[in-house]
Amino acid sequence: MSTIAPGFELEPKRRRTLRAFATDWLPQGRALPEAVWQRRHRSIVRFALLQAVALLLFGLIQGFAVLVVLGDFAMIVVTALASRAPNASRRTRMLTATMALMISSAVFVDLARGITEAHFYFFVMVGVVALYQDWSAFGLCIVMTVAHHAVMGELVPRDVYGSAVEWRSPILWALVHGGFVLAVSVTHLVAWRASEDQDLADPLTQLPNRTAFNERLARALDADGRAPGPISVLFVDLDNFKRINDRLGHMAGDHALLAATERITNALREPDFLARLGGDEFAVVVAGPEADAMRVAGRINDVLQPPVTVDGREVFIRASIGVAGSDTVGSRDPKDLLRSADLAMYVAKAAGKNQVARYDAHAEQAVRDRDQLRADLRHAIANGQLHIEYQPIMSGDGETVAGVEALARWSHPTRGAVPPAEFIPIAEETGDICAIGAWVLKTATAQAAAWRQTIAGCDQLHVAVNVSAVQLDDEHFVEMVTDVLDSTGLPPEQLTLEITESMLVADRVATSGMLETLRALGVKVAIDDFGTGYSSLAYLAGIPADIVKIDRSFVKDLYPQSGSRVLVQSIIDLARSLGLDVVAEGVERSAQAELLQQLGCPQLQGYLYARPMTRTEFAVYAASSPAHASTAA
Ligand code: C2E
Ligand code: CA
Numbered sequence: 001m002s003t004i005a006p007g008f009e010l011e012p013k014r015r016r017t018l019r020a021f022a023t024d025w026l027p028q029g030r031a032l033p034e035a036v037w038q039r040r041h042r043s044i045v046r047f048a049l050l051q052a053v054a055l056l057l058f059g060l061i062q063g064f065a066v067l068v069v070l071g072d073f074a075m076i077v078v079t080a081l082a083s084r085a086p087n088a089s090r091r092t093r094m095l096t097a098t099m100a101l102m103i104s105s106a107v108f109v110d111l112a113r114g115i116t117e118a119h120f121y122f123f124v125m126v127g128v129v130a131l132y133q134d135w136s137a138f139g140l141c142i143v144m145t146v147a148h149h150a151v152m153g154e155l156v157p158r159d160v161y162g163s164a165v166e167w168r169s170p171i172l173w174a175l176v177h178g179g180f181v182l183a184v185s186v187t188h189l190v191a192w193r194a195s196e197d198q199d200l201a202d203p204l205t206q207l208p209n210r211t212a213f214n215e216r217l218a219r220a221l222d223a224d225g226r227a228p229g230p231i232s233v234l235f236v237d238l239d240n241f242k243r244i245n246d247r248l249g250h251m252a253g254d255h256a257l258l259a260a261t262e263r264i265t266n267a268l269r270e271p272d273f274l275a276r277l278g279g280d281e282f283a284v285v286v287a288g289p290e291a292d293a294m295r296v297a298g299r300i301n302d303v304l305q306p307p308v309t310v311d312g313r314e315v316f317i318r319a320s321i322g323v324a325g326s327d328t329v330g331s332r333d334p335k336d337l338l339r340s341a342d343l344a345m346y347v348a349k350a351a352g353k354n355q356v357a358r359y360d361a362h363a364e365q366a367v368r369d370r371d372q373l374r375a376d377l378r379h380a381i382a383n384g385q386l387h388i389e390y391q392p393i394m395s396g397d398g399e400t401v402a403g404v405e406a407l408a409r410w411s412h413p414t415r416g417a418v419p420p421a422e423f424i425p426i427a428e429e430t431g432d433i434c435a436i437g438a439w440v441l442k443t444a445t446a447q448a449a450a451w452r453q454t455i456a457g458c459d460q461l462h463v464a465v466n467v468s469a470v471q472l473d474d475e476h477f478v479e480m481v482t483d484v485l486d487s488t489g490l491p492p493e494q495l496t497l498e499i500t501e502s503m504l505v506a507d508r509v510a511t512s513g514m515l516e517t518l519r520a521l522g523v524k525v526a527i528d529d530f531g532t533g534y535s536s537l538a539y540l541a542g543i544p545a546d547i548v549k550i551d552r553s554f555v556k557d558l559y560p561q562s563g564s565r566v567l568v569q570s571i572i573d574l575a576r577s578l579g580l581d582v583v584a585e586g587v588e589r590s591a592q593a594e595l596l597q598q599l600g601c602p603q604l605q606g607y608l609y610a611r612p613m614t615r616t617e618f619a620v621y622a623a624s625s626p627a628h629a630s631t632a633a
């Protein structure tokens with residue numbers, strides 16, 4: 001077993017872990033904010049100065065020579081004042097103040113001529129330095145107690161100790177007293193460690209909190225004196241937590257957070273360090289380059305994919321993750337690194353959530369642009385920058401206009417057209433989607449009601465409006481829809497609300513109730529982007545919907561022998577047996593249309609027939625279509 005090499009290897013390694021253990025276990029005043037520390041330090045120094053005065057009087061009363069007493073006084077005062085040196089480190093100032101207190105104790109024992117009771121003073125001082133919540137002050141107390149008792153005990157035993165037993169073996173008794181100081185110190189230490197754990201832990205998840213995270217990150221970057229390797233930070237922000245909280249309640253929110261914590265923890269390995277920064281924000285310190293951190297981020301996203309059961313409901317937890325490594329950011333400042341990871345997280349969110357993004361120099365600009373866009377969007381409605389385009393939905397033979405989908409458009413004054421895929425997520429985040437959605441609904445419904453009257457044969461025209469999940473959180477949504485129908489006079493049967501599948505899956509029960517109410521009014525509900533969510537086909541049976549829109553990604557891959565063909569066939573067959581209507585989206589080529597017709601798809605939508613167009617263009621298109629709007633959807 002005993003080869004030289006392993007011993008050589010082991011030695012520094014063991015020292016490192018011991019050191020890591022000590023820094024992890026021994027309290028270092030970490031939980032003390034600077035202002036609190038300063039306040040305590042000032043009080044302790046004042047206390048030491050007060051003692052100097054008291055001991056001066058005590059010495060004089062005891063009849064000691066003025067010079068001796070003044071010497072003691074000066075020693076305490078100089079040390080106490082030295083501990084206020086503004087340029088010294090926190091630790092140096094603390095140790096100097098501790099020294100002043102220990103000197104006072106020694107002086108007291110000396111002036112009390114070594115009586116045993118005077119020694120209690122040392123223990124009282126340990127209690128005072130405990131206010132620093134730092135183990136090194138204790139270390140100094142022990143060393144100074146033993147040193148004083150041993151050295152002075154050898155020189156003038158009767159001035160240090162109160163009994164003959166002690167006079168005979170001053171060093172042994174110095175060690176005994178040192179042992180007691182150690183015991184008191186350990187008691188304090190354990191007490192703080194417990195309270196520090198509480199201060200540095202998040203009460204819900206028991207994960208380290210923001211303070212603990214900042215500390216750990218700073219220590220990792222500081223490398224504890226070792227050769228500095230790259231360190232990375234992951235910023236993890238849950239995408240839909242607010243919705244879970246708002247719709248299912250705080251208990252469910254807590255439950256989801258705990259589930260997320262458990263899963264993320266499982267995706268990590270020693271010594272990755274996970275903390276909860278607050279709300280739905282988590283962060284991880286990874287001891288490695290950014291490339292390593294990207295892999296960790298990928299694992300976190302993977303483990304979060306399966307649904308979580310909260311209160312018997314299946315809920316999906318999704319996260320946007322930003323990654324920044326000291327190797328790519330080019331800084332070893334903890335603040336820079338966390339900020340970069342945070343920026344990257346915003347980039348991930350902007351890219352459509354449930355994503356991982358790494359920091360790069362453009363992230364900053366991208367985030368600034370997005371903030372600007374967010375601000376501009378606020379005024380877009382008021383400034384008339386929004387309009388709607390209408391895309392025809394055709395009957396299965398592609399001959400007849402059966403309906404029309406309203407799609408929001410934003411003409412930005414300087415940027416030009418901003419695609420809805422970019423501004424709708426922003427509007428959802430800010431809540432502006434409620435105003436935008438209401439405006440689209442009102443405008444498109446009014447338009448459809450007008451077309452019923454003005455375009456011959458369009459009296460059965462259906463209008464489909466996209467509804468965002470956030471809109472359904474508004475309890476007045478149903479009322480708003482009813483008002484719009486009343487004021488425009490469009491029959492409810494001719495309005496379709498398109499809701500994405502993932503929205504339904506995320507929170508089925510709460511959404512279902514509202515959809516049922518709307519359907520009871522006669523309004524149609526369509527499941528948009530079907531197939532992109534995580535539900536199974538069987539799931540179709542239970543959803544409160546009238547129409548299924550097959551996502552265009554399946555239509556894109558639709559060839560006679562493709563897997564998509566089998567899937568599309570199954571959706572159509574199942575939908576038909578359930579009495580649901582089906583629309584295939586994104587039909588671009590006639591081959592796709594033919595195949596869809598063979599499969600019996602009742603409605604088609606896509607560039608093959610028409611792109612989204614202005615209302616004037618649509619009026620012309622619908623009026624000239626061969627047998628317009630004769631089939632009800
Ligand atoms: P969506 O609801 O799936 O809308 C269909 C999208 O597919 C539209 O994109 C449409 O222009 C596009 N499209 C139609 N036919 C084809 C085709 O043959 N090929 C291809 N490649 N694309 C086709 P658009 O207008 O960019 O809208 C994107 C998404 O933005 C919409 O997807 C919808 O989720 C959202 N959106 C648009 N308007 C609104 C709105 O008023 N409210 C809400 N909540 N979301 C909206
Ligand atoms: Ca849609």
Ligand code: CA
Nearest residue numbers: 528529549585
């Ligand atoms: Ca769609």
